[in-house]
Amino acid sequence: MSMNKMVLSKNNWLSLAAAATLGAFFLLLPEPQSLTNSFVLGPVQLFDGETQLPQPQYIEVRQGLIHSISAERPNSDAPFIDSKNPDGSPQWLMPGLIDAHVHSWGNAQQQQLSFGVTSAIDLFSAAAQLPQLKTSRDDLSQAQQSDLWSAGTLVTAPKGHGTEYGMQIPVLQAPDDAEAFVAARKAEGSDFIKIVYQSERAIYKSMPSISQQSLQAVIAAAHRQHLKAVVHIAEQVSAIDAVKAGADGLVHSFFDSRISATLLAELKQRDVFVIPTMTVYEAAVRGSSAQQILLQYPDLPLSQAAKAALAGAKNPRIPAHLYQNLIDNSRAMHQAGIRLLAGTDAPNAGTYHGLSMVLEVALLQEAGLTFFDALHAATAAPAKAFNLPQRGRIAVGYRADFLLLPALSQATDLLQAKVYKNGWAVKLSKSPPQRAAVSAGALADFRHSVTPQQGAMFVASSDQMMQGQSSASASLQSQGSPATIKVQGEIDTTAPYPWAGVAWMASPDYLQGLDFSGISHLQFQLRGSAGQYRLLAFSEGNQRPAEFSFTATATLQQIEVPLQQLKGLDPSRITMLLWTVNTGNANQTFEFELTAPVLLANP
Missing domain, CATH: 3.20.20.140 (Metal-dependent hydrolases)
Structure with missing residues (x-):
């Protein structure tokens, strides 16, 4: 972790012919005609979690549990879901x-x-x-x-x-x-x-x-x-x-x-x-x-x-x-x-x-x-390994947790699945929930407080949270022109991922970001110990940051970071921005000052 x-x-990597089918991903398959989790579905080719059954089957579900599996359509009053493909061939059914x-x-x-x-x-x-x-x-x-x-x-x-x-x-x-x-x-x-x-x-x-x-x-x-x-x-x-x-x-x-x-x-x-x-x-x-x-x-x-x-x-x-x-x-x-x-x-x-x-x-x-x-x-x-009851199989008495698919011959076919949970057809967005959007302008006003105007906090940050030996402290320099956060510390180059600097965090728990989709560039000024620095940008669900490197000197340098150049960053849910000295060949003390970052809107 x-x-x-x-x-x-x-290796079964995709062929060019298979790639042509990807446009059909997330295909809307036939909706169940029942408003309950009781129905009959078929005919389907069946992979039951262990084996492939040789001929198409009909599955009867009663109140979210698999009641019967048979080669003939059962005589049941439950709503029927015809699971044939448009060409008349049976679709596939497999466990969730x-x-x-x-x-x-x-x-x-x-x-x-x-x-x-x-x-x-x-x-x-x-x-x-x-x-x-x-x-x-x-x-x-x-x-x-x-x-x-x-x-x-x-x-x-x-x-x-x-x-x-x-x-x-x-x-x-x-x-x-x-x-x-x-x-x-x-x-x-x-x-x-x-x-x-x-x-x-x-x-x-x-x-x-x-x-x-x-x-x-x-x-x-x-x-x-x-x-x-x-x-x-x-x-x-x-x-x-x-x-x-x-x-x-x-x-x-x-x-x-x-x-x-x-x-x-x-x-x-x-x-x-x-x-x-x-x-x-x-x-x-x-x-x-x-x-x-x-x-x-x-x-x-x-x-x-x-x-x-x-x-x-x-x-x-x-x-x-x-x-x-x-x-x-x-x-x-x-x-x-x-x-x-x-x-x-x-x-x-x-x-x-x-x-x-x-x-x-x-x-x-x-x-x-x-x-x-x-x-x-x-x-x-x-x-079976974790003793999960009624899961992992298409079998009588098991949960009706299964996937209905037009075809089942390669891994990417899974992306076309219609998902059933407890016998109910699942209708969930594949996109994560929208986050609150930031506005163009300053993230903070260091003339008055280190607390940002957008987001949760600015805080000194170092690799000590990962058992590294680097250190950092931060203090507000509100009397100068321009006002800055002053960061001092020591970088330990022996750590696997050394860092020391100051971080802006979107939320106190680091789990929920803010939406920067309307922002094209991040702008700031920095002066300090001469050398290489990095801006690390984190987004939800991605522990490896996107990086932007720049050089600092003893005089203020204005740096402009195009967000679109930050590879692997999801701008719609940015959780943290971290300014850190870069690593050298030996441990070194450092000092730098950062002005309040400014967000520039998309043109």
């Missing part, structure tokens, strides 16, 4: 997708459902939402969001991964605390336990980790309390420790090395499932699948938010050839019979809730899974 993780670890690795906040569950993800596995979120999640997923009424099972608060060490997001969470101090720690998570409503672990033998160390003894103690405590325990790993030595400690699943794979015969044997013998999260790794390491599958086609009606989230995630610090290790490791695990589950790690950089499941299915195919094997990894397999 962190940018640090990207440093650690984090299950994303086995997400982090849900804001409108994530609505985004998931709009793209056919009817259930999802959350692997770190606020514990306060857990009781509500349990209540909503038991409801058979008309739903506007996916069902969610969650680990709630993860298990991590003091200052470990998960503590860097600005919110206070409990941390595990020692192995003896494991039983009580797990009990507290269970009491909060966690459906399973997620553990963050890095072996002491790992070559690259990022953030502090619990010990191997604590790992073993937490897994044992989870099992005693009848909870599954899954482990976040980023390299092979950590994976080996986690599997031998009794983990039920690994919630990432690794690309630091090719998988060993020893680890394959352990995974197989212990029946450990693996969520490779191909999409988030591919975006960071190779960085081409979103462009090849989705973004290069102008007729594909993606929102600006989706395009921004999927673009510009490649991490130049990671050699692109390392992604081949992940492909080869996933292929080896699949060939050995290891259970692979489709999970995207959305909304990390290069991902988008729901939509990234299309990429995950395609990337699993690249790793050697057949198309229907990949669909199994995105439906029945995660339902």
Whole structure:
């Protein structure tokens, strides 16, 4: 979930003929003729989550549950939905997708459902939402969001991964605390336990980790309390420790090395499932699948938010050839019979809730899974691995959570799906909700206050929130002409992502942005320690910022930033603008002054 993780670890491509069909995406399929969640639908070609049935079937749904599946149309008084294509051929029916690795906040569950993800596995979120999640997923009424099972608060060490997001969470101090720690998570409503672990033998160390003894103690405590325990790993030595400690699943794979015969044997013998999260790794390491599958086609009606989230995630610090290790490791695990589950790690950089499941299915195919094997990894397999009741299958007694599609032969066909949740046809916008718009003019008036006129706050910011050692402080210089914010500090170049400077934030919680769509340029003046500086711009759901570099001197320089040049930024939901000194070859102190930024309207 962190940018640090990207440093650690984090073909079935479309033919030109297939690309010609993309203009039909989000096709409006026949609407159900019933105002209830009871109906008969057919005839359909059926992929039930496990296998393809050889002949077309009719599905009867009663009050949101699948009542019967038969080759003949049932004698029923329920409304009938004719699911033939215009040419008379039957459409396809398959279970709703299950994303086995997400982090849900804001409108994530609505985004998931709009793209056919009817259930999802959350692997770190606020514990306060857990009781509500349990209540909503038991409801058979008309739903506007996916069902969610969650680990709630993860298990991590003091200052470990998960503590860097600005919110206070409990941390595990020692192995003896494991039983009580797990009990507290269970009491909060966690459906399973997620553990963050890095072996002491790992070559690259990022953030502090619990010990191997604590790992073993937490897994044992989870099992005693009848909870599954899954482990976040980023390299092979950590994976080996986690599997031998009794983990039920690994919630990432690794690309630091090719998988060993020893680890394959352990995974197989212990029946450990693996969520490779191909999409988030591919975006960071190779960085081409979103462009090849989705973004290069102008007729594909993606929102600006989706395009921004999927673009510009490649991490130049990671050699692109390392992604081949992940492909080869996933292929080896699949060939050995290891259970692979489709999970995207959305909304990390290069991902988008729901939509990234299309990429995950395609990337699993690249790793050697057949198309229907990949669909199994995105439906029945995660339902079984996480014990999700009545999900992941088209079967009698199961939820009527399914996708109706004109065709089903490649990953992008999923984008044409009509989505049913609890038997109700889903009508959700695939675009996120509109945000309040900023106005042209100054963001602040530093003559009177550091509080912005638009947005929530200006605040000193540094990589200490990611366990870096840089520092920054800010003070208002209201008596000068022009008035400025003065920023002083030290940049630590040894951090994976060093920064130190001052940030404007659209909202206090960093989760909700403001709409800059009507703004063409951002203008400001800056003077300070001579050298290179950067403006980092963040938008909702994208943890990797867009960057603009510039040079500063001891005299005020006016800088004008064209927003359209900020690759990977969604201007309709900007959350933070950060002015920071650039990194050099050694630690350095710095000082700079920034005038109130001004927004210039589109002509």
